[in-house]
Amino acid sequence: MDRLRSPGGCPWDAQQTHESLVPYALEEAHELAEAIETGDRPGLREELGDLLLQVVFHARIATEHPTDPFDVDDVAADLVAKLVRRHPHVFEDAPIEGDVHVQWDRLKNAEKERGSALDGIPLALGALARAQKIAGRARRAGLAARVPAGDGVGERLLALVLEADAAGVDAEGALRQAAAAWEQDLRAGEIAPPV
Numbered sequence: 001m002d003r004l005r006s007p008g009g010c011p012w013d014a015q016q017t018h019e020s021l022v023p024y025a026l027e028e029a030h031e032l033a034e035a036i037e038t039g040d041r042p043g044l045r046e047e048l049g050d051l052l053l054q055v056v057f058h059a060r061i062a063t064e065h066p067t068d069p070f071d072v073d074d075v076a077a078d079l080v081a082k083l084v085r086r087h088p089h090v091f092e093d094a095p096i097e098g099d100v101h102v103q104w105d106r107l108k109n110a111e112k113e114r115g116s117a118l119d120g121i122p123l124a125l126g127a128l129a130r131a132q133k134i135a136g137r138a139r140r141a142g143l144a145a146r147v148p149a150g151d152g153v154g155e156r157l158l159a160l161v162l163e164a165d166a167a168g169v170d171a172e173g174a175l176r177q178a179a180a181a182w183e184q185d186l187r188a189g190e191i192a193p194p195v
Contacts (some may be wrong), residue, residue: 001053001060018061024053037176085111103141117141129172131158135165 004013035043059072069185086107088094099101105117114120117137121130138145145165147158164171 001056005060005064013057014058016061021054021057021061023050025058028054031178033173037173049054099140101136104138105137117143117177126172128157128161131161132165132171135162139165 001013004010006014028047032044032047032051034040035047055070055075059070059075063069063071084091086104088107089096089100089103097106108114109117109119112120117140119135121133121137123130125133135145145162147155147162149155162170164174
């Protein structure tokens with residue numbers, strides 16, 4: 001990546017910014033999910049590499065920042081430190097305080113000085129995935145997760161998300177699987193156009 005970004009490297013790679021790479025990072029994450037959900041083992045390996053490329057690419061761009069540069073080694077060191085901090089039951093022989101997810105949330109909220117259990121849920125998540133993230137955080141924080149009054153489509157969708165969360169089902173993944181099966185049925189029912 002250093003060679004690609006350096007003089008004499010690739011003009012396209014040299015022009016990229018953190019912002020210009022966002023669509024690629026999102027696409028690679030979706031392609032990884034698809035490889036996992038379809039059981040595509042060679043695809044899983046390839047897509048993990050493509051996602052790793054995004055990390056390496058962003059870290060290389062970050063080295064060029066004039067006042068706050070960092071590199072892939074810094075990213076890896078931060079990750080190691082985070083994993084150690086958030087797993088005291090592994091690295092410090094401390095007991096798990098309640099559910100491990102609740103402990104993770106508590107430690108993360110303390111680190112980031114968040115005032116709400118719902119802080120930090122990305123606005124860019126798809127609506128279904130974001131709703132389930134909210135539901136899970138609310139449940140683990142002991143907040144009453146009631147669907148707002150109303151019988152509109154949004155309220156009915158929220159009720160389904162809460163149902164999925166209560167059952168331990170990934171609503172986004174379940175909908176993707178159902179949509180894929182539906183698409184396959186629709187394709188099977190298409191009449192092939194005459195040649």
